[in-house]
Amino acid sequence: MIVSLAWRNIWRQPIRTVLSLLGMAATSMLLVFMMSFQFGAYDTMKSGMLRISDGFGQFQAATYKDDPEIDKVIADPKALIADLAAVKTVTAATERSNAFVLLANGERSFAAAVVGVDPVNEPKVSTLFTQVKQGRALKASDQAAIILGDGLARNLKLSLGDKVTLLGSAMDGSVAADVLTLVGIFKTGVAEVDRQIAQMPLARFNDTFMMNGAVHIVAITGDNIHQIEADETRLRGIAAKNQVVYLNWGQIQPAVKQAIELDMSTAMLMYVTLVVVVVFIILNTLYMSVLERTREFGVLLALGMKPGQIGRMVWMELIFLSLVGCGAGCLLGIAVTAWVQQVGITFSGMDAVTAQWGLPSRMYPNMTPFRVLAGPVAIVAAIALLGIIPYRRVMGLEPVPAMAG
Amino acid sequence: MKTPNVTCRGVGKVFGKGELAVKALVDVDLDIMPGDFATLAGPSGSGKTTLLNMVGALDTPTSGEVTIEGQPLGKLNKSELSDLRLNRIGFVFQAYNLIPVLSARENIEFVMELQGIPANERKTRAQQVLAEVGLKGLDNRRPSELSGGQQQRVAIARALVSRPSIVLADEPTANLDSKTTSELVALMYRLNQELGITFLIGTHDPRVMEHSRRHIELLDGRIASDTKI
Numbered sequence: 121m122i123v124s125l126a127w128r129n130i131w132r133q134p135i136r137t138v139l140s141l142l143g144m145a146a147t148s149m150l151l152v153f154m155m156s157f158q159f160g161a162y163d164t165m166k167s168g169m170l171r172i173s174d175g176f177g178q179f180q181a182a183t184y185k186d187d188p189e190i191d192k193v194i195a196d197p198k199a200l201i202a203d204l205a206a207v208k209t210v211t212a213a214t215e216r217s218n219a220f221v222l223l224a225n226g227e228r229s230f231a232a233a234v235v236g237v238d239p240v241n242e243p244k245v246s247t248l249f250t251q252v253k254q255g256r257a258l259k260a261s262d263q264a265a266i267i268l269g270d271g272l273a274r275n276l277k278l279s280l281g282d283k284v285t286l287l288g289s290a291m292d293g294s295v296a297a298d299v300l301t302l303v304g305i306f307k308t309g310v311a312e313v314d315r316q317i318a319q320m321p322l323a324r325f326n327d328t329f330m331m332n333g334a335v336h337i338v339a340i341t342g343d344n345i346h347q348i349e350a351d352e353t354r355l356r357g358i359a360a361k362n363q364v365v366y367l368n369w370g371q372i373q374p375a376v377k378q379a380i381e382l383d384m385s386t387a388m389l390m391y392v393t394l395v396v397v398v399v400f401i402i403l404n405t406l407y408m409s410v411l412e413r414t415r416e417f418g419v420l421l422a423l424g425m426k427p428g429q430i431g432r433m434v435w436m437e438l439i440f441l442s443l444v445g446c447g448a449g450c451l452l453g454i455a456v457t458a459w460v461q462q463v464g465i466t467f468s469g470m471d472a473v474t475a476q477w478g479l480p481s482r483m484y485p486n487m488t489p490f491r492v493l494a495g496p497v498a499i500v501a502a503i504a505l506l507g508i509i510p511y512r513r514v515m516g517l518e519p520v521p522a523m524a525g
Numbered sequence: 526m527k528t529p530n531v532t533c534r535g536v537g538k539v540f541g542k543g544e545l546a547v548k549a550l551v552d553v554d555l556d557i558m559p560g561d562f563a564t565l566a567g568p569s570g571s572g573k574t575t576l577l578n579m580v581g582a583l584d585t586p587t588s589g590e591v592t593i594e595g596q597p598l599g600k601l602n603k604s605e606l607s608d609l610r611l612n613r614i615g616f617v618f619q620a621y622n623l624i625p626v627l628s629a630r631e632n633i634e635f636v637m638e639l640q641g642i643p644a645n646e647r648k649t650r651a652q653q654v655l656a657e658v659g660l661k662g663l664d665n666r667r668p669s670e671l672s673g674g675q676q677q678r679v680a681i682a683r684a685l686v687s688r689p690s691i692v693l694a695d696e697p698t699a700n701l702d703s704k705t706t707s708e709l710v711a712l713m714y715r716l717n718q719e720l721g722i723t724f725l726i727g728t729h730d731p732r733v734m735e736h737s738r739r740h741i742e743l744l745d746g747r748i749a750s751d752t753k754i
Contacts, residue, residue: 121635121638421610422583423610424608424639425611426604519584520578
């Protein structure tokens with residue numbers, strides 16, 4: 121009956137209770153939606169950025185990331201890829217080699233990073249091939265072919281079918297020189313990529329730079345970046361076995377990771393503020409209701425109810441109220457988020473910014489149990505914890521002064 | 526010889542300190558015997574409520590000792606005092622003090638639940654006691670749906686259902702009209718006569734005192750007279 125009494129007590133002042141419930145429900149709904157949307161945007165940002173060319177993870181020689189010298193290689197990439205075949209979450213892996221070269225067209229020359237890619241597997245890992253706006257992407261039968269970012273092609277004043285002279289250093293220290301035909305021009309929207317990157321067939325790169333079958337990077341992808349993250353320990357094991365290192369997305373794109381962390385910390389501050397404000401407003405309302413009932417608590421004490429029992433009843437009232445409010449908010453939040461998950465949200469005027477990050481113009485929230493429950497549970501937990509305030513007040517009551525009001 | 530339900534020995538109560546100190550009770554000696562139907566009368570400020578609070582284990586005396594069924598209250602902790610009030614004392618208040626969100630039957634069952642009585646027995650006993658106080662059929666009404674007299678009957682039923690040694694009533698008829706008062710006093714008297722329940726009633730209502738078989742008069746915190754009728 122104490123449980124039933126606690127439940128009925130919260131409905132003594134229906135308007136006040138409904139207002140409190142609405143406050144908690146609205147806050148919970150907002151938290152569910154905002155967290156799902158924010159984390160969904162992060163996922164889109166990460167995936168979009170990484171899918172352009174990096175992949176969700178990379179295998180490299182130990183110090184290649186910090187000091188990308190041409191002789192820091194994965195000597196036997198085929199063995200590594202064979203090991204990766206056993207990892208279900210890795211849906212594709214591709215080999216790459218990089219070199220810093222001078223690309224020249226007649227009198228004009230520009231420094232560029234040329235990437236040797238496997239035309240068969242590369243499209244499974246990166247979207248760069250789909251960004252080819254003029255000409256075509258590389259194909260398996262290509263020999264002396266190259267594709268350039270549109271900025272680079274413009275700087276070199278190159279058109280499709282033109283010859284490009286490549287000059288660099290081979291792995292054995294000799295001069296690497298080649299003449300390639302421009303077959304495609306891509307435009308990712310990421311200025312850095314479009315101004316500096318060129319791609320050529322990996323087999324040709326292997327010959328030109330005397331790589332002897334070695335590569336600099338094995339990039340992987342999966343259906344979902346979180347699945348790849350979850351398999352990180354296993355991937356690191358495979359890397360160790362092949363005497364290379366595994367880089368996760370954060371190590372590949374530390375700037376993106378830092379930007380997300382910075383944005384997340386600002387958002388967290390806002391979420392915490394929202395929770396704190398709501399919790400104290402609700403607690404104040406409920407504390408008022410406890411003060412109003414001091415006389416009644418005195419009567420209950422006189423009847424033989426123990427202070428602890430009354431305190432627990434008041435605590436139950438707080439928890440019931442917060443569970444109903446936050447539960448309703450949670451359900452509303454799920455409904456709203458599920459709907460937005462279908463239709464997405466477009467931010468007008470943000471096309472240039474989103475394109476720069478490799479993002480689609482329409483963003484979608486992404487619900488997970490954590491994103492749905494974190495906010496509402498934080499509110500319920502905070503109210504339950506701060507319920508100690510009215511509880512202590514009740515514990516200190518004596519029957520006679522309490523009945524005197 | 527019967528053992529008293531309640532014994533007060535040299536009970537004093539002082540509110541405040543120093544020059545502001547007020548002596549509400551002074552050296553009160555009192556025995557309430559089983560089956561007593563006693564009224565405690567006196568002018569306002571004479572100490573009736575204070576004495577009822579002492580006897581009801583709601584407050585502690587500044588001096589002296591109150592004993593209920595041989596248990597000196599001064600030696601009991603807060604929890605033991607709660608248990609004593611729950612199991613040995615029934616209270617009837619001037620303002621009824623029913624729990625507004627519970628029905629008449631639930632108000633009565635509530636005390637039994639605190640006593641740990643099983644649900645089936647609670648329901649049966651609550652219905653019995655409601656019938657005893659003349660409220661059969663009104664089980665499911667909430668206090669706001671009952672008249673003042675009916676609410677006070679529920680309060681009496683609530684006080685009785687725990688099978689206490691003594692029922693303490695503080696001005697139980699103060700908010701009632703004369704007809705309802707007569708009915709209520711008759712009810713308490715009948716319960717005293719038929720069930721042997723001890724009543725100590727703080728009142729200055731002559732209609733209550735008419736039924737009294739023992740009349741205790743308080744004046745300035747002292748027992749001025751204690752008359753068996």
